[in-house]
Amino acid sequence: xxxxxxxxxxxxxxxxxxxxxxxxxxxxxxxxxxxxxxxxxxxxxxxxxxxxxxxxxxxxxxxxxxxxxxxxxxxxxxxxxxxxxxxxxxxxxxxxxxxxxxxxxxxxx
Amino acid sequence: xxxxxxxxxxxxxxxxxxxxxxxxxxxxxxxxxxxxxxxxxxxxxxxxxxxxxxxxxxxxxxxxxxxxxxxxxxxxxxxxxxxxxxxxxxxxxxxxxxxxxxxxxxxxx
DNA sequence: TGCATTTATGCATCAATATGCAATAATCTA
DNA sequence: TAGATTATTGCATATTGATGCATAAATGCA
Numbered sequence: 001x002x003x004x005x006x007x008x009x010x011x012x013x014x015x016x017x018x019x020x021x022x023x024x025x026x027x028x029x030x031x032x033x034x035x036x037x038x039x040x041x042x043x044x045x046x047x048x049x050x051x052x053x054x055x056x057x058x059x060x061x062x063x064x065x066x067x068x069x070x071x072x073x074x075x076x077x078x079x080x081x082x083x084x085x086x087x088x089x090x091x092x093x094x095x096x097x098x099x100x101x102x103x104x105x106x107x108x109x
Numbered sequence: 110x111x112x113x114x115x116x117x118x119x120x121x122x123x124x125x126x127x128x129x130x131x132x133x134x135x136x137x138x139x140x141x142x143x144x145x146x147x148x149x150x151x152x153x154x155x156x157x158x159x160x161x162x163x164x165x166x167x168x169x170x171x172x173x174x175x176x177x178x179x180x181x182x183x184x185x186x187x188x189x190x191x192x193x194x195x196x197x198x199x200x201x202x203x204x205x206x207x208x209x210x211x212x213x214x215x216x217x218x
Numbered sequence: 219t220g221c222a223t224t225t226a227t228g229c230a231t232c233a234a235t236a237t238g239c240a241a242t243a244a245t246c247t248a
Numbered sequence: 249t250a251g252a253t254t255a256t257t258g259c260a261t262a263t264t265g266a267t268g269c270a271t272a273a274a275t276g277c278a
Contacts, residue, residue: 009134012199017129021266022122029118038225048268053226055266063206072224072275080209082202089195090121097172097189130236147255157238162256164236181245181254 018062023047024055025087027076028064032084035068035077127171132156133164134196136185137173141193144177144186 018024023045030041038056042049056076059065066079078084127133132154139150147165151158165185168174175188187193 008200008203009131009138011203012196013129013131013134015129015199015203016125016134017265020122020124020126020129022118023266025118025122025125039223042225047266049224050226050269051267057226063210069225069274072222074225080202080206082205086195086198086202087121089198090124091117093189093191093195094117094120094124096191100189101172126235132236148253151255156236158254159239159256160237166256178244178255181252183255 015062018058018064019086021055023051024059027052027055027059028078028083028087031065031076031078035075038074038076041076124171127167127173128195130164132160133168136161136164136168137187137192137196140174140185140187144184146182146184148182150185 019028026045027041030036030044038053041056042052045052047055056065056067060067060076060079064078064080064083065076068075068077135154136150139145139153147162150165151161154161156164165174165176169176169185169188173187173189173192174185177184177186
């Protein structure tokens with residue numbers, strides 16, 4: 001069924017697009033092993049507070065982050081730890097690509 | 110070493126950004142189990158020939174596709190089959206996310 | 219209630235990407 | 249060599265996404 005595959009592909013590309021932004025990746029890694037208050041995240045980033053807020057929102061909308069309100073503060077955490085397997089996988093792929101390219105560069109001499 | 114991590118993160122996000130475009134994902138899947146001539150790819154896509162050419166170029170630049178010239182034709186193929194493990198991984202992640210959200214929606218009733 | 223603190227949103231701007239048309243480059247064939 | 253075929257590139261436009269400032273919304277506290 002082409003219609004279904006198309007939907008899946010659309011969703012898939014949306015996930016990748018979300019991950020395809022360095023600031024958002026940085027946020028994921030920052031939250032990897034601990035929930036953090038936005039008030040702790042902001043000072044650790046160079047972008048404006050509003051920018052960070054939007055990036056966090058996108059990550060949450062995609063279902064990668066969870067948020068919890070406590071008084072006036074908001075705490076973000078990893079909603080789906082499996083995302084880090086995806087990131088590891090990507091890094092592994094990049095490693096093999098870089099190695100292959102290095103090998104080909106040598107062979108081309 | 111922050112500098113190195115930063116470089117890795119930059120590369121990682123670039124890979125994800127490349128994958129974060131439906132047409133490019135479609136091209137990868139199309140080439141999954143066979144090398145194809147651009148002359149066969151183009152008619153299968155709705156975008157202009159020049160657009161496809163550029164997408165193929167980006168995928169090759171990232172090291173995901175290989176190209177081979179034969180006469181006036183160019184054949185593209187998967188350079189790194191491991192990319193499909195990444196795609197499977199992404200689909201698995203999306204599945205668990207969707208399932209979780211469905212569960213939460215029920216619990217919220 | 220009034221004020222302070224924290225996060226999200228409206229809005230404008232800038233930057234990056236995707237797209238299509240036209241032209242070019244490369245190669246084959248008559 | 250002239251013409252045909254195939255893929256890439258130059259260029260302009262449109263779309264999308266990122267950014268920061270100012271403001272609003274939500275909550276806690278005096």
